[in-house]
Amino acid sequence: MVDALHLTEIIKQKGFRLTIARQNVVDMVCKSLYPFTAEEMYAQLKEQGIGRATVFRTLKLLQELDVLVRVHLEEGCQHYQLSAATINASHCHTEDHHHDRIICRHCGEISYLDECPMKTNVNEIAKRSGYRIQGHHLDLYGVCRGCDK
Amino acid sequence: MVDALHLTEIIKQKGFRLTIARQNVVDMVCKSLYPFTAEEMYAQLKEQGIGRATVFRTLKLLQELDVLVRVHLEEGCQHYQLSAATINASHCHTEDHHHDRIICRHCGEISYLDECPMKTNVNEIAKRSGYRIQGHHLDLYGVCRGCDK
DNA sequence: GAACTTATGATACTTAGTATCAGTTGTTCA
DNA sequence: TGAACAACTGATACTAAGTATCATAAGTTC
Numbered sequence: 345m346v347d348a349l350h351l352t353e354i355i356k357q358k359g360f361r362l363t364i365a366r367q368n369v370v371d372m373v374c375k376s377l378y379p380f381t382a383e384e385m386y387a388q389l390k391e392q393g394i395g396r397a398t399v400f401r402t403l404k405l406l407q408e409l410d411v412l413v414r415v416h417l418e419e420g421c422q423h424y425q426l427s428a429a430t431i432n433a434s435h436c437h438t439e440d441h442h443h444d445r446i447i448c449r450h451c452g453e454i455s456y457l458d459e460c461p462m463k464t465n466v467n468e469i470a471k472r473s474g475y476r477i478q479g480h481h482l483d484l485y486g487v488c489r490g491c492d493k
Numbered sequence: 494m495v496d497a498l499h500l501t502e503i504i505k506q507k508g509f510r511l512t513i514a515r516q517n518v519v520d521m522v523c524k525s526l527y528p529f530t531a532e533e534m535y536a537q538l539k540e541q542g543i544g545r546a547t548v549f550r551t552l553k554l555l556q557e558l559d560v561l562v563r564v565h566l567e568e569g570c571q572h573y574q575l576s577a578a579t580i581n582a583s584h585c586h587t588e589d590h591h592h593d594r595i596i597c598r599h600c601g602e603i604s605y606l607d608e609c610p611m612k613t614n615v616n617e618i619a620k621r622s623g624y625r626i627q628g629h630h631l632d633l634y635g636v637c638r639g640c641d642k
Numbered sequence: 643g644a645a646c647t648t649a650t651g652a653t654a655c656t657t658a659g660t661a662t663c664a665g666t667t668g669t670t671c672a
Numbered sequence: 673t674g675a676a677c678a679a680c681t682g683a684t685a686c687t688a689a690g691t692a693t694c695a696t697a698a699g700t701t702c
Contacts, residue, residue, distance in 0.1 A: 395651040465610040474638035483630045489623035544682035
């Protein structure tokens with residue numbers, strides 16, 4: 345699990361106030377193991393009196409602070425997950441957790457690659473394209489072992 | 494430009510009717526050079542009396558037929574573009590056009606990689622993950638040469 | 643603790659996309 | 673040909689995801 349303190353520090357460092365609502369959202373975000381939607385997050389936070397707009401606003405803020413990224417699943421774009429930068433910076437992780445994924449088209453299972461296949465390619469791509477490359481988003485699609493029968 | 498005839502053949506082969514509305518959508522899709530939204534397409538087709546629902550339906554059908562893919566841009570998921578399979582199958586293209594992209598975070602410019610960096614990795618990933626891999630979606634993010642000053 | 647700024651929740655609104663449905667258009671087969 | 677049927681259509685109403693507005697509340701600064 346990612347350290348919530350690290351994220352609240354980022355919020356304060358950038359000059360934003362750390363309110364109770366934001367603290368709550370950050371806590372939930374840190375506990376998330378899988379990509380989640382704003383609605384799912386709101387469903388859990390509204391019991392604590394946190395408004396829908398605030399949840400959307402806070403997730404957007406965390407995205408702008410590079411804490412979260414919005415990710416592309418085949419069914420739509422409304423999912424958020426912790427950015428690779430956040431997970432890497434977290435003291436709770438020693439290995440490099442990356443978010444390259446394989447999604448099973450049959451059962452929807454999502455696995456994460458243990459090794460980033462792009463690592464060796466980025467320099468070459470940068471040279472060829474002239475871009476300064478800052479990151480990437482990679483999803484593989486296929487059929488998992490269980491479904492492939 | 495992709496051959497509209499090839500796409501209309503796919504529609505007919507799969508047992509769907511080739512109506513005037515579908516023909517119009519296919520023609521527009523073939524002319525598209527960049528990812529487009531359903532609303533953009535509708536804006537151009539409504540003059541010809543084609544309804545909004547029909548445009549959405551037809552784009553969805555073309556997606557199901559693997560003619561189009563919905564793509565992930567940072568601002569959202571609502572864009573469509575021709576699938577790699579369609580472009581490769583088109584007689585107008587001899588080289589391998591792939592849709593791995595680099596997107597400039599500054600000006601929004603989109604470039605396409607001329608070589609798929611995943612080509613060499615897919616077998617290894619399949620072996621390690623146990624998935625039968627059917628495809629992937631790769632976006633790189635960074636700053637293009639023009640903006641990087 | 644007053645003055646100010648930022649953030650909040652409620653609400654209304656926008657945008658993207660889907661469901662429904664009566665009417666229209668292709669297709670098939672006699 | 674044309675009747676019968678299924679597929680498709682546009683209009684419309686709806687849902688879901690997200691944004692804008694605004695009066696109120698809560699931090700912050702001095």
